Amino acid sequence: MKIPPYALLLLATLLWGGNFVIGRAVSGDIPPLTLAFLRWCVAFIVFFPIAFGNLKREWRMLKAHWPIVLLLALTGVAAFNTLVYIGLHYTTSINASLMNSSTPIMIYILSFIFLKEKLSKFQILGTALSLSGVVFIISGGSFASLVDFTFNKGDLIVVVAIFCWSIYSLLVKQYAGRLPGHSTFLVTIFIGAMMLLPFYVYESMTMTNSIHWQWSTIVAILYVGIFASIVAFLSWNSGVIQLGANKASIYLNFIPIFASIFAVIVLGEKLHTFQFIGGIAVVAGVLLTEKK
Incomplete structure (x- = not known):
């Protein structure tokens, strides 16, 4: 039975929303670099038998674009989730998912700067509205925080993570026709994990209790390694193929909705007024940029 594309896209965003909550929930039990490294180790083990056949046939294509593959591994695998997990030690999962x-x-901003793509008036207005929502969330809705420039460092780290993911997404978009999806993902997982390895070793050697092994930590590692990585990735790609990239991108706005619901239920986080207002501004800005 063929699964409808909207169901696949919703499943992907639901799993990605859970990633923010899981990262926050185990922040006291698993150091961020360790969680990121183990995540991609699990993902590689699971995804290897799925994609290895394609890799043997498509290796020359990857080799021809090895600088881009390295940059994809750095920004999308090694940097993004690692920075998110570090940020979640200092901020809430609701804040992180909203931003x-x-x-x-x-x-859009990176495309304008580096690719010289022109922005429509709706994209300019949407960008201003969405970024104002991000600033409102980071400042906690406080004008004094803006004046004094006293922000939560966890929020700022998440902003850097989003910047890395945006570079990754832009590269994926630019090289979609030249780099095979499954093979590229498998290789970037491996390279990204190797990039994280020395940081994982350093973190393990410098922390007296690097990880608290219990059922919750094992489940968390398996969740982010299998469901938030492989299952979400395959579901999203399948949904995008059936529905189209433009229509599918709207579904990304479900990530903060699912993350907020999980955060309230599982972690007992409270959805504050400034988060609600800032979140609406962010999502409204994104929707405005899609307007023709």
């Missing part, structure tokens, strides 16, 4: 919704806006 993550500004990714399309960041991509």
